[in-house]
Structure formats: structure tokens, C-alpha cells
């Protein structure tokens with residue numbers, strides 16, 4: 610069931626109060642329009658009735674897709690509340706993928722990745738590889754990159770877009786290639802769905818950081 614409630618919100622621009630509807634949880638198959646509003650970000654876009662400004666507000670949301678078997682928890686806070694764990698308890702046992710998405714853009718992208726039936730760890734690996742290739746081919750430096758985005762997966766090929774200030778460059782990566790990369794070092798990439806892991810750029814960068822607790826002995 611989709612659960613929403615009306616909250617009183619104070620406009621950060623004019624400081625006046627107004628009421629707006631926020632969702633606590635969404636089950637996509639009961640309302641496909643809500644799914645579209647999540648992907649576009651419209652669900653989080655509000656308009657102040659006083660000063661007429663439009664802006665985005667992010668609030669905690671549980672997003673359940675029963676057809677593609679995944680649950681996303683939108684929250685910038687690392688703690689996963691008990692109420693969310695309760696919602697997820699049954700599906701966890703049923704093998705759902707569960708993730709926390711700290712930002713709305715990650716939330717939107719994750720919906721598309723899981724709807725495409727793709728393992729999001731592979732996506733982060735593909736993004737990382739695309740960035741390395743972008744730099745190795747002297748297309749630019751890491752500082753030039755303003756975003757790395759998942760586009761789609763078709764016929765076993767993943768399309769990643771590396772964006773800079775003034776252009777975008779697409780990388781086509783065979784899924785089997787990244788699967789092999791993951792398989793070769795699978796303990797490193799192991800995750801525990803029940804803890805709502807965050808699988809994003811920071812996750813993959815952390816995996817490749819040397820352990821600060823270990824010291825090289827010569």
C-alpha cells in the first residue's frame with residue numbers, strides 16, 4: 610500500500626508555512642504513475658503557494674518493486690530505522706535486493722538499473738572502468754569529470770556516459786567482461802542486502818583504497 614501524509618512545511622525562501630504531501634512508502638505495482646514520478650524526481654518537487662518558488666525536498670522513503678524484487682530506502686542518514694527493517698524482513702528472506710540511496714539522483718538511477726535486471730555492483734565497476742579508460746586515453750583528467758551515469762543495458766552491453774562540463778562520452782562495456790572482473794575477486798565485492806548497503810561511487814572507491822590499518826613491512 611502507498612502511504613502518504615500531509616506535513617506542514619516551512620518554505621526556506623519566504624519562511625511561510627504550507628501543507629504538502631509526502632510519502633513514507635510506495636509499492637510501484639499498485640500505481641505506475643508514482644514510479645514515473647520517482648524516476649523523474651517530480652515526487653520530491655514542491656511549489657510554495659506563497660512565493661511560487663519550485664524546489665526539491667528529500668525525505669525518507671521506502672520504495673518497493675515486487676515485480677523486479679527490490680527495495681530502496683531513500684535516506685542520507687546511515688541508520689536504517691526499525692520500521693524500515695520490518696517492512697523489508699519478509700522480502701529479505703525472499704531474496705530481494707535492498708539498497709539505501711543517499712541522494713535522489715542515485716535513487717532514480719538505481720530504479721532503472723534494477724528494472725533492467727542488472728547487478729548494480731557491475732554498474733559501479735563499469736563506471737569505474739569507464740573513468741579509468743577516459744583518463745588513460747587522455748580525454749581529460751578526473752577533475753574534468755562532472756558525472757558518470759548509467760544509461761542502459763541492451764543485448765548484454767552496458768552503456769555508461771562520462772560527462773564533463775562541455776561534452777559527454779559514451780562507453781560500451783560487455784556485461785560478461787565485468788562479470789568476470791567481479792568473479793575473480795568476489796569476496797571483495799560481497800555485500801549484505803539486509804543491511805541496506807549503499808552501492809555507489811564511494812563504495813567502489815573505498816574497495817580500492819589501501820586498508821589504513823595495515824602497514825607494509827619491508
Ligand SMILES: [Zn+2]
Pocket residue numbers: 620621622623624625657658659660661662
Ligand atoms: Zn515560499
